[in-house]
Amino acid sequence: MQDEDRRRYHDLRPDWAESYIRLERAASLIRTYEVQFVPGLLQTPDYARAVLSVVHDDPGEVERRVGLRIRRQALLDAPGGPRLWAVVDEAALRRMIGGRELGRAQLDHLVALAERPNVKVQVAPFHFDGHAAAGGPFTILRFPDRDAPDVVVLEQLSGALYLDKPSDVEQYRRVMDRLCTQVEPLDRTAAILRAIRAEL
Structure with missing residues (x-):
């Protein structure tokens, strides 16, 4: 994000988000597991607007936050x-934020994004009784510099927890690896998304 963008959106980002x-x-x-919403990097503008409107009352602030989210997606x-590998719980895909038409458009967007070589999307469906990441959503960030440790991010309502202790990171990495083998395989993603869309 360029300096002009930093100045434009600075007041919208607390220190943890910066x-x-x-x-x-x-x-x-970027490897992420999400249970409530489609991950921010995969949201359409309308879906992002609906999600942000749940938390923020000021339409002008919502629009600026949507702009920031879309710029991040660049x-x-x-x-x-970066490459993005997202595992999304079926509940997030079926949650009707903004209505059925918006939900269908978001699912179409996910199908298109999942065809990109740098984006992988997997679905954690309802019919799985439990899985390795039952504790909640998290993100693992890996960096090109081999000397830079991976970082696990646990986002909370008013902040985020950043874990870079090797034992913590390794635990989350193992959980993510197990999760990716327990949920639906990558080659089923498009069919699952289309089936959910047809039911909306």
Whole structure:
């Protein structure tokens, strides 16, 4: 994100979010598990607007936050940008934030994004009784510099917890690896998304 963008959106980002955006930009691989919403990097503008409107009352602030989210998504188009591997709980895909039409458009967007070589999307369906990441959502950021440790980010209502202790990171990495083998395989993603869309 360029300096002009930093100035434009600075008041919207608390220190913890500023740190996360910097780490996200520097990452070579972003692995995330989400249970309530479609991950921010995969949201359509309308979906992002609906999600942000749940928390923020001021329409002008919502629009600026949508703009910031869309600018963050440019990472996925940037040469040398990070790869994204997202596991999304079926509940997040079926939650009707903003209505059925918006939900269908978001699912279409996910199908298109999942066809990109730098984006992987898997679905954690309802029919799984339990899985390795039952504790909640998290993100693992990996960096191109081998000397830079991976960072686990646990986002909370008013902040985020950043874990870089090797034993903590390894635990979350193992959980993510197990999760990716327990949920639906990558080659089923498009069919699952389309089936959910047809039921909306």
